Amino acid sequence: DIQMTQSPSSLSASVGDRVTITCRASQGIGNYLVWFQQKPGKAPKSLIYAASSLQSGVPSKFSGSGSGTDFTLTISSLQPEDFATYYCQQYYSYPLTFGGGTKVEIK
Amino acid sequence: EEQLVESGGGLVQPGGSLSLSCAASGFTFSSHWMSWVRQAPGKGLEWVANIKEDGREKYYVDSVKGRFTISRDNAKNSLYLQMNSLRAEDMAVYYCARDLPHRGGYFPHYHYYYYMDVWGKGTTVTVSS
Numbered sequence A: 001d002i003q004m005t006q007s008p009s010s011l012s013a014s015v016g017d018r019v020t021i022t023c024r025a026s027q028g029i030g031n032y033l034v035w036f037q038q039k040p041g042k043a044p045k046s047l048i049y050a051a052s053s054l055q056s057g058v059p060s061k062f063s064g065s066g067s068g069t070d071f072t073l074t075i076s077s078l079q080p081e082d083f084a085t086y087y088c089q090q091y092y093s094y095p096l097t098f099g100g101g102t103k104v105e106i107k
Numbered sequence B: 001e002e003q004l005v006e007s008g009g010g011l012v013q014p015g016g017s018l019s020l021s022c023a024a025s026g027f028t029f030s031s032h033w034m035s036w037v038r039q040a041p042g043k044g045l046e047w048v049a050n051i052k053e054d055g056r057e058k059y060y061v062d063s064v065k066g067r068f069t070i071s072r073d074n075a076k077n078s079l080y081l082q083m084n085s086l087r088a089e090d091m092a093v094y095y096c097a098r099d100l101p102h103r104g105g106y107f108p109h110y111h112y113y114y115y116m117d118v119w120g121k122g123t124t125v126t127v128s129s
Helices: none
Strands: A004-007 A010-013 A019-025 A033-038 A045-049 A062-067 A070-075 A085-090 A102-106 B003-007 B010-012 B018-025 B034-039 B045-051 B058-060 B068-073 B078-083 B092-106 B109-119 B123-127
Touching: A004 A085, A010 A019, A019 A033, A019 A085, A019 A102, A033 A062, A045 A062, A045 B109, A070 A085, A085 B045, B003 B092, B003 B109, B018 B034, B018 B092, B018 B123, B034 B078, B034 B109, B045 B068, B045 B078, B045 B092, B058 B068, B078 B092
Parallel strands: A010 A102, B010 B123
Antiparallel strands: A004 A019, A019 A070, A033 A045, A033 A085, A062 A070, A085 A102, B003 B018, B018 B078, B034 B045, B034 B092, B045 B058, B068 B078, B092 B109, B092 B123
């Protein structure tokens, strides 16, 4: 199974900050990676697919990059509605696997 | 509007069975792979299973193989998850999700990989005596 490791597991940031979350795969997955945002008590929401393609309707402050084993999600200017938990997930091989999540909290 | 609505969750004893349903609307259900994903209380997301458009291919995470069965009824725009021999560790919110294809490879040897885009709100399964 491909292990997905996210870092950090949590971070505190202020409104307006630029935030970067890292996801590392235990083996190469090409660009078959998706990022999700989840708020408490809600279903996950897809933000980025194919490592860097913005899902329809997602604001451009979200961006993704990377290929192979190392990936990043960047939020260019953090807003109050962005405080949530973010997950990466590989869809290169079965079983599909998620990272452990990064909780973004208000400083 | 594309929508997925799960139902069927509830309280079940260890060793018991439960059947979940997911009703799809707002898109052509029969044209999409579909997935089930779960989230244990206070934990992260875990993919459980997915199924091809025509139901002929199915994949499962090892921890549910032989106990859970994913199926679909395209005439009813519905996805199902039959869960047998339930364990405490199966307790979670279960989400259904639509899968979209991402084409990889090079002409003429294309291969499709599937990622989840639209999700339902989930249904809660509690396993306890």
